[in-house]
Every structure is written in structure tokens, then in C-alpha cells.
Amino acid sequence: MSKSLIALAPTPTFDALAYRRAAFDTVGEALDYAALGEKGMNFHDARADLVRAYPYAELAADARVRALRLLADGVRPGDRVALIAETGADFAAAFFAAIYAGAYPVPLPLPTSFGGREAYVEQIATQLRSCEPKLVLSPEGLFPMVEQAAAGLCPAHDWTPYFAVPSPVTDLPEAVKTDIAYLQYSSGSTRFPHGVAVTHEALLANLAGHAYCMEAGDGDRVVSWLPWYHDMGLVGCMLAPLANQISVDYLATEDFARRPLSWLTLISRNKDATLSYSPTFGYDICARRISASIDVKERFDLSRWRVAGNGADMIRPEVMQAFVDVFDAAGFKASAFLPSYGLAEATLAVSIMPLGEGIVSDLIDERTLSGSGGGRTDKRQPTRFRAIVNCGKAVPGLTIEIRSEDGVIVPDRKIGRVFVRGLGVMAGYFRDEEATRAALSPDGWLDTGDMGYLSAGSIFIVGRAKxxxxxxxxxxxxxxxxxxxxxxxxxxxxxxxxxxxxxxxxxxxxxxxxxxxxxxxxxxxxxxxxxxxxxxxxxxxxxxxxxxxxxxxxxxxxxxxxxxxxxxxxxxxxxxxxxxxx
Structure with a gap:
């Protein structure tokens, strides 16, 4: 039978491998274990049709071969390998090749629909100057821009011909849990372009805590369109499924941007899909795309979607309710919403709402937010309230404090600066001691730069201090x-x-x-x-x-x-x- 006539089969949701909740010393060890099973990554096109299944076993084998190429090219433990984070098997294999070679993979963004070529070239060049990589690898279509950005900074290669060069077999370096696993550039502009350095130990502790809160495990399946250069996409939807031996189905971010309802189509077609995350705007754009001519009940089946995660931006209750109103007919349950709070400097997750509670809002008098306090000077003016979403309690291993501007811990329901300490907090900003000291105290407290308040142990985020x-x-x-x-x-x-x-x-x-x-x-x-x-x-x-x-x-x-x-x-x-x- 012609290969073109053989239907592609996705990696399975279930296999015989015993489940381990991110219980590994290094992320390379996590991949080695996942490779013993049959699960893996699955890449889909803009119509949500499967174009490639990529079992973790194949990923591990490819990454080890590519690691030899990096070593042969002079890459040594502690070197940086910059990678354009295109959603696909090539990036995944290159990322783990750097891990196996003892280098720090550095995911860099794809071009966006705004800014143009020169803005993208400058953005990549700025990040390359920051991390000083041994080399930068790119997909063929973006290579001319990446080569221009890397001029005078480091060698640039199209990763397909680069990894096609045979390399001598040698022993791969052995990482330890306190080594840096990767550098993550935070999307925010406050400390840009400082690379967040995350150790294997911090990463796996955060992934375990994240999975514990979501009760993720054998029988779950992830669907994602989130970009791999952002912490929610890279950590939450690439590294977390792998470290927890979960199969995952991917839609490229640019395909989601063009056809956002393909995300829901992919969830509907895959009868095992249970976990999927998005910022608020993802839910918003899907609800807005539904017209009167679309029969939601006939087109979608969202009844098995048990964790609809929310994070990465301010969670708007009105948007989430609009999504429920539109997709209730497709079996979506409001209780599936799982608000969370996190940032790259804490690896990913800081807090997660308990399962099944959905969106829980706290109405706050806007005078509290404005700092005016006291009673109204004009009694004719109505009191206005703002709904602040409960983002849950700290994940295991982390502690949250709210402090005033002079560093004093404030009581419940008092707004202040959010500080976090514990497993999952970054080692620091790469090669930037001044920025690290500004964000991270000697005793390990991270100043998140966010404002919020605690109530009965739950965190409510009201905005960025800056x-x-x-x-x-x-x-x-x-x-x-x-x-x-x-x-x-x-x-x-x-x-x-x-x-x-x-x-x-x-x-x-x-x-x-x-x-x-x-x-x-x-x-x-x-x-x-x-x-x-x-x-x-x-x-x-x-x-x-x-x-x-x-x-x-x-x-x-x-x-x-x-x-x-x-x-x-x-x-x-x-x-x-x-x-x-x-």
C-alpha cells in the first residue's frame, strides 16, 4: 500500500509505562523515561488535521544524535544554543539536543504580524547579544532574517542541513539537578532582555507541583496552540506533558491566529483531550468568532475538557462567562475553568485554583484600588466595584507574601507587592547581577513586580506595579x-x-x-x-x-x-x- 494512503495515527493517550509525576533530577532524565513508553507529541495543521506524530522515543533518539553534532561543533556544557521556537519536531529535537549536550537552549520568538522585518531582526539581535550563544539555529523560512540578526554576534545555521552532517559518537555530558536547564526570555518589558535562568531542579519541582494541582496523570491528554518561546507554551505545554508522560496535540500559534476555532475543533475531534490552557484573549476570540450560522452543538464537543486553564494575562470574568454562554451547547462546563497566576521568573506556576471551582470573583471597591480609602465625599456618587479573579493558592513548594512599598507584610485583603519564595524560583537573570539583585533577595524572595492581595490563602492579582x-x-x-x-x-x-x-x-x-x-x-x-x-x-x-x-x-x-x-x-x-x- 502506498505510504500516502496510510492514515497517520497519533501517539496514544494510554500506554503500559508506569506514571511518574515529574519525579526526575533533570529534564533529560525525564525525556529518557518518557521514551520508554509510546506517548509523544502530535503536530496538526490549520484545519486541525494530524501531519506528524512524534513519539517521545523518537524525540529522544533524534535529540541524542543532534547532541553529537553540537559537541562536534565545539559546543560545551554551559554554552548557549539559541533556537527559533517554531512549533514542530525540529525545534523540540534541537532543544533537547542542547539539553543532552549540557548546553542551555534559549528559545527565541517567531516574527509577529506587527513590526515588520527590521523590528524582528533587531529583537533577535538584542536577545543574542544578551545570551551570547555559541550559535543560533533557525528553520529555513526564517533563516535570512536570523542570519542578518546574528551577523557579528555568532554563527547562524539552518537547522535541517546543520543536523544532517554526520558526527562522531562520543559520551554525552551528565547533568546534575542544580545545573541550568535553559534560559527563558520573559515576554514583559520591565527587565527585557534579561534571560531567566532556570535549573533542572526548579523546573521539575514546578512541573510536579503544577501537575499535582491539576491532578494530571495517566489518561490525560493536552491540546495547545501556545508559542514555545513563552513560558506557558514552553514549560506548561511542552515540558510539563513530557515530564508527566502525557501525549499532547499541537496547533501552531500562527494557525490559531488565522483560524482560532481550529483549537476547539482539535479538542472536539480528540475524544481523550482533557487539558488545555489559554490567556483570556484566546477564549475571547473564539467566542467572538461564533456566528448565528454556526451550530455549536453540531460542530464542537467540549464535554471531556476538564481543565480549561486561564493565565498569562488579567483574567476577565465577563470574557469567560461569554465563552460559557456560547459553548455551553457544546458541553463545555464553567467548572472546567482553572485560573492561575505565574511568571517566567518562577519557572511557570505560582498559584492555581482548586479544581472544579471555575471563575470565582471578589468585588473590590475601586476606592481601595485607587488608594483613596475613606468614605465618599459626594454621597450622590455610586460606589463602583471591580471584579478581581481568585487565582488560587500557592503550588506546593512555594510561599506567597504581600508587602507594602516599605517591605512590611500586609494583612489579608490589603493590596501590596507580590513576593514569592521556594522551589521553582529562578536562579537569576543570566549574566546580570544588578537585575538579579533588584528582583531576588539574598534569602530567595522574588519581587514579581505585580500588585495583589491575599484572602484566606488565595492570591488576587490587580495589575503590574510598573x-x-x-x-x-x-x-x-x-x-x-x-x-x-x-x-x-x-x-x-x-x-x-x-x-x-x-x-x-x-x-x-x-x-x-x-x-x-x-x-x-x-x-x-x-x-x-x-x-x-x-x-x-x-x-x-x-x-x-x-x-x-x-x-x-x-x-x-x-x-x-x-x-x-x-x-x-x-x-x-x-x-x-x-x-x-x-
């Missing part, structure tokens, strides 16, 4: 301003950036940059006034509204809005708004 807009002594969270504007017709997440500026009169004022798609001057004027009214209703103050062309606002490597960069580009004149009269 993004806070402080006007007349009151704090305003830019996420709230952006979210309010998104409710106006025609806007979506990522279209708005809110931040504080100093006006010509010397006063602080909120400013919003809004990506505008209309070319009609009158419509723009109406839009500006509608935005001003929205912001005035939230802050009680007038704001500066600037309409900018689509695809103008800068994003981080994981596709999140970068407010600090937007502000910087606006103030420097790099971002040019539409003229008011134009």
Missing part, C-alpha cells in the same frame, strides 16, 4: 481603562494602550493610544469624544486621546501589549497619531 497610573494621589489600573474602551464597537484586546503623561501645563493626565480603522474625519471626532467620555466615567478626569493607525502599538514577544514601549514611542515621536483635523 503600569499603574497615579493621578492626584489616586491609582488607576490601565487594564481597566483599556477594557472599558474595548467595550465600544469595533475594538478588541490590544487596540488600546493607556498610560500617564505630563501635559504642557505640567499636570499628570491619563493618555490613551487607540488603533483606529476608520478614515472618515467626522467618525474619528465622534470616536475621540466617546473614548473621552468612557475614561472620564472611570477616572473622573479628562484624558488625552490619540488615534493611531492599525498595527501601530508595540507588543512583547508573546504578543501582549507593551504599555511602557508604547508610551516611550509616543513621547519620542516614533508613534505618530492621526492629525485631529485630518
Amino acid at each position: 503600569d499603574m497610573i497615579i493621578i492626584n494621589g489616586k491609582n488607576h489600573w490601565p487594564q481597566d481603562i483599556e477594557w472599558a474602551i474595548e467595550q465600544l464597537p469595533g475594538f478588541k484586546a490590544g487596540d488600546i494602550a493607556a498610560f500617564a503623561i505630563t501635559t504642557p501645563s505640567g499636570e499628570e493626565a491619563p493618555a490613551v493610544l487607540v488603533q483606529c480603522r476608520t478614515t472618515n474625519v467626522d467618525e474619528r471626532a465622534v470616536l475621540r469624544e466617546a473614548i473621552r467620555s468612557k475614561v472620564r466615567a472611570i477616572t473622573g478626569m479628562a484624558c488625552v486621546v490619540e488615534l493611531v493607525p492599525p498595527r501601530t502599538l508595540p507588543k512583547t514577544s508573546s504578543g501582549k501589549l507593551s504599555r511602557s514601549k508604547a508610551r516611550s514611542q509616543y513621547l519620542s515621536g516614533e508613534i505618530q497619531p492621526f492629525d485631529v483635523a485630518a
Whole structure:
């Protein structure tokens, strides 16, 4: 029979290998164990059709051969090997080849739909300068840009011909649990471009704690579209399934961006799919893509999806409820939602909600968030509340504290800075002692840079400290301003950036940059006034509204809005708004 007529079979959900919950000293050891079974990775196209099954046994064999190539090319333990993190077997094999060679794999981002070629080349060059790799490896299609970025910094290779070169067989280095496993570039711009150094010990402790909270194990199956250069995609959806011997089905991030409902199609087709994670915007875009012509019940079956993880950005209860409203007919259960909180500096997960509780919100008087306290000066003004989502309790091995600006631990339900200590916290920022000292205390406490509060042991995140807009002594969270504007017709997440500026009169004022798609001057004027009214209703103050062309606002490597960069580009004149009269 012709090979083309033989149906591809995915790796199984069940096999005879005894389950071990990330109980290994190194991630290489975790792969060696998973390779004894039949499970593995499965790669799908934009229509959710399987194009390649890649058992962990095949991954381990390929990675060991590729590790010999790295050694033959002079790569030694502790060297860095930069890799463009394209979702596929080639990246996975190269990543673990670096692990087996004792080097530190450094996943680097793919190009995004914004910024263009030169912005991508500069981003890669900046990260290469930071990690100083022995070499950088790239898929063929991106190689010209990667080669340009690497010029004068390190050799660049197309990984297909690079790994096709035969190499002499030799012993591979033996890693120990305290060695650095990989470098992860955090998507945020606060400490960019510092590489987060994660040890094998920290990684596996976090993966075990994560799996414990989700009760993940034999019989589970993961579906993911998350990028492998982001901690949720790399750690949560590539390394976690492998370390817990779970098969996983992948949809490339760019395919999800083009056809987001393919994510749900993949979950529906695979009758064993039980675990899948997404930031809030993933759920949002799927709910928005459902039109009246789509029969949700006929097209999707989400009844076996037991863990629908939420993380990586602010969790919006309204969005999650909209998803439930749309996909309830397909068997989706609201109790499947699993809010969590984490960051690359803590490997991945800091806290996870108990299973089965879904989205639990806490209504907070906005005066508490603004720091104004006390009673209302105008009794006619209604009290406004903001819903803050419960992100659960600390994963095993971690401790959370909330501290005031002067470092004092604050009581329950008092907002302060979030600090974390324990297994899973990074070793530090690679070759940046100053940044490491600023984030990590000598006794191991990590300043996350986030603001939140504890209540009965559960953490509630209210925003990033660096993004806070402080006007007349009151704090305003830019996420709230952006979210309010998104409710106006025609806007979506990522279209708005809110931040504080100093006006010509010397006063602080909120400013919003809004990506505008209309070319009609009158419509723009109406839009500006509608935005001003929205912001005035939230802050009680007038704001500066600037309409900018689509695809103008800068994003981080994981596709999140970068407010600090937007502000910087606006103030420097790099971002040019539409003229008011134009």
C-alpha cells in the first residue's frame, strides 16, 4: 500500500509505562523515561488535521544524535544554543539536543504580524547579544532574517542541513539537578532582555507541583496552540506533558491566529483531550468568532475538557462567562475553568485554583484600588466595584507574601507587592547581577513586580506595579481603562494602550493610544469624544486621546501589549497619531 494512503495515527493517550509525576533530577532524565513508553507529541495543521506524530522515543533518539553534532561543533556544557521556537519536531529535537549536550537552549520568538522585518531582526539581535550563544539555529523560512540578526554576534545555521552532517559518537555530558536547564526570555518589558535562568531542579519541582494541582496523570491528554518561546507554551505545554508522560496535540500559534476555532475543533475531534490552557484573549476570540450560522452543538464537543486553564494575562470574568454562554451547547462546563497566576521568573506556576471551582470573583471597591480609602465625599456618587479573579493558592513548594512599598507584610485583603519564595524560583537573570539583585533577595524572595492581595490563602492579582497610573494621589489600573474602551464597537484586546503623561501645563493626565480603522474625519471626532467620555466615567478626569493607525502599538514577544514601549514611542515621536483635523 502506498505510504500516502496510510492514515497517520497519533501517539496514544494510554500506554503500559508506569506514571511518574515529574519525579526526575533533570529534564533529560525525564525525556529518557518518557521514551520508554509510546506517548509523544502530535503536530496538526490549520484545519486541525494530524501531519506528524512524534513519539517521545523518537524525540529522544533524534535529540541524542543532534547532541553529537553540537559537541562536534565545539559546543560545551554551559554554552548557549539559541533556537527559533517554531512549533514542530525540529525545534523540540534541537532543544533537547542542547539539553543532552549540557548546553542551555534559549528559545527565541517567531516574527509577529506587527513590526515588520527590521523590528524582528533587531529583537533577535538584542536577545543574542544578551545570551551570547555559541550559535543560533533557525528553520529555513526564517533563516535570512536570523542570519542578518546574528551577523557579528555568532554563527547562524539552518537547522535541517546543520543536523544532517554526520558526527562522531562520543559520551554525552551528565547533568546534575542544580545545573541550568535553559534560559527563558520573559515576554514583559520591565527587565527585557534579561534571560531567566532556570535549573533542572526548579523546573521539575514546578512541573510536579503544577501537575499535582491539576491532578494530571495517566489518561490525560493536552491540546495547545501556545508559542514555545513563552513560558506557558514552553514549560506548561511542552515540558510539563513530557515530564508527566502525557501525549499532547499541537496547533501552531500562527494557525490559531488565522483560524482560532481550529483549537476547539482539535479538542472536539480528540475524544481523550482533557487539558488545555489559554490567556483570556484566546477564549475571547473564539467566542467572538461564533456566528448565528454556526451550530455549536453540531460542530464542537467540549464535554471531556476538564481543565480549561486561564493565565498569562488579567483574567476577565465577563470574557469567560461569554465563552460559557456560547459553548455551553457544546458541553463545555464553567467548572472546567482553572485560573492561575505565574511568571517566567518562577519557572511557570505560582498559584492555581482548586479544581472544579471555575471563575470565582471578589468585588473590590475601586476606592481601595485607587488608594483613596475613606468614605465618599459626594454621597450622590455610586460606589463602583471591580471584579478581581481568585487565582488560587500557592503550588506546593512555594510561599506567597504581600508587602507594602516599605517591605512590611500586609494583612489579608490589603493590596501590596507580590513576593514569592521556594522551589521553582529562578536562579537569576543570566549574566546580570544588578537585575538579579533588584528582583531576588539574598534569602530567595522574588519581587514579581505585580500588585495583589491575599484572602484566606488565595492570591488576587490587580495589575503590574510598573503600569499603574497615579493621578492626584489616586491609582488607576490601565487594564481597566483599556477594557472599558474595548467595550465600544469595533475594538478588541490590544487596540488600546493607556498610560500617564505630563501635559504642557505640567499636570499628570491619563493618555490613551487607540488603533483606529476608520478614515472618515467626522467618525474619528465622534470616536475621540466617546473614548473621552468612557475614561472620564472611570477616572473622573479628562484624558488625552490619540488615534493611531492599525498595527501601530508595540507588543512583547508573546504578543501582549507593551504599555511602557508604547508610551516611550509616543513621547519620542516614533508613534505618530492621526492629525485631529485630518
